[in-house]
Amino acid sequence: MRNGPQRHRDTEVTKIWRSLCLCVSVACGIAAAAQTPERFGIGQPAPPELIAALDIDVRPDGTGLPPGRGTAREGAQVYARHCAACHGAKGEGGSADSLVGPEPKGMAPFGPAYEQWRSGRPDVSFTIGNYWPYATTIFDYVRRAMPPPAPESLTADETYSVVAWLLAQNGIIGEDTVMSAETLPKVVMPARSRFVRDDRKGGRTIR
């Protein structure tokens, strides 16, 4: 994940950081009233158990994924029991988002080619298969927020298997491909390469 621009950003942050520290020390030197200590001694050390309980996020490189495994075949039951009521029997959507796209493989839901194809089908939507850039996000989101009445109620195996089912339904992995902390970060999502950082910066140009 750490590429050139990333390192460049780090340097800039370090610079801002240093200048803030410098401001603080200059202020300390010239005005007694503006003294700002390096630390106030407020707050409590965080117990490791609390960090472990709350730190549920999963990053694109797989950091945060728990032990466990699952396949689409196993996930079908989990999906039917916990998800289908709102997202539709096959992920086509219902009272909640559609998760499985009707779009042709490899065609993202935007851009000129897509607009042309879509002209006859105004009902198509953004789905995991055509828009989500990282497979790890599905695990993170299902675990933290799904199903709505009881987030974090699925086991790690159930979560891996329902994520596998969603990926398989979208034609990204096979029915029996095992999803785990090792394999999930390696899944390349169809829309991944389309995502770019914000290039708006004010001024005359409309972006």
Add this chain to the structure above:
Amino acid sequence: MRERKKRQDGLTRRALLKGTVGAAAVTLHGGAPSPQASAAQDARAQSPPGAPSRQGRPPNELGTRSPAEQPKRLPSPTSSRTPLQDLHGTITPSDLHFERHHGGVAVIDRQSYRLLVHGMVDRPMTFTLDDLKRFPAASRICFLECSGNFVRTNGEKTTPQALCGLTSQSEWTGVRLTTILREVGARPQASWFLAEGQDAAQMTRSIPLKDVLEEAMIAYAQNGEALRPEQGYPARLLLPGFEGNSNVKWLRRLELADQPFMTREETSRYTEPLAEGSARQFSLVMDARSIITWPSYPQTVRPGWLEIRGLAWSGRGRIQRVEISTDRGGTWKAAELQGPVLPKAHTRFRLLWRWDGMPTEILSRAIDETGYVQPEWPALQAVRGRRTRYHLNPITGWMVGADGRVLFGIGRVSA
């Protein structure tokens, strides 16, 4: 006697003109009045103008609005919109601040509340609400706007509230993020942090540190009092100029890292598919925008002097100028800005206009200190394509008919 004479001499026409405000030859034309409003009208009808009130109630603990003035938010299943057309000046009353949440209004226990700060820090720590309040405090007036703030499904019968009521302004008070980062010993390698809420959605966003370091705060107060539950009580992240969603409410955890976390809200949501086939990510800053809040649908105006009023704001700094056209965009005139003009803040604008009774469309466009000019809808569509749901800030206007009825200029922003 002499003093009174002198004062009369001083009241010259010139002096009066300096204080001129637009005489509003306008009547309100809305739906049926509320029960309270008609009760107040009945009361007025019973007594002549200026007649003294009967002995009123004694002082009490909480103030109330006049029964005749009952602005209301416009709720939907996921949000509630500020009645922009009913407000004056620049501050949004706290109970009329817009709401948008992803798991309902969280109920957080004050006693057990902790903010956890960890990740790339020397000392992972937790802070209670009292801890946060013990740090040096900072206050800041700024707008907060949802990046999905553009709804025109009601066509010409769209009110300012329905169109863009997901923007509000408050004075926020809290502790600066830098204060907390010093306390935990943030490491220089940290370039992003995850902000996570304690709501049912456990809302999470990755925030680029360098872009927010100077202004970010953890806010525990709004307009002089504790945050309201719907605004994130006990504490929320406040990122002036950034899209509302990133100002995470019911803030439970900050995790410092050297890369973004790619949460659902910054991948599947809050990203913009563009015309040429890419999708824009981490589009956090709100572009400049303006809206005329008065006159607007469903009001009716009469020929004569009107004061056009509205709000303009930019996530990139101060509003430099607001221009108004009363001839469908043919000519533009600078409106007066209410001072002080604050950076990243709702700025009230006003312009006197003598309406001749001919049908027309009135428009406003904002220009911010970067030189950015609020775009026309076709220009925005040309770069964004037709699938973008966020950061839509086109010039909008109001059609004034020969009969004085004001309708939303839907033709300008459709298709």
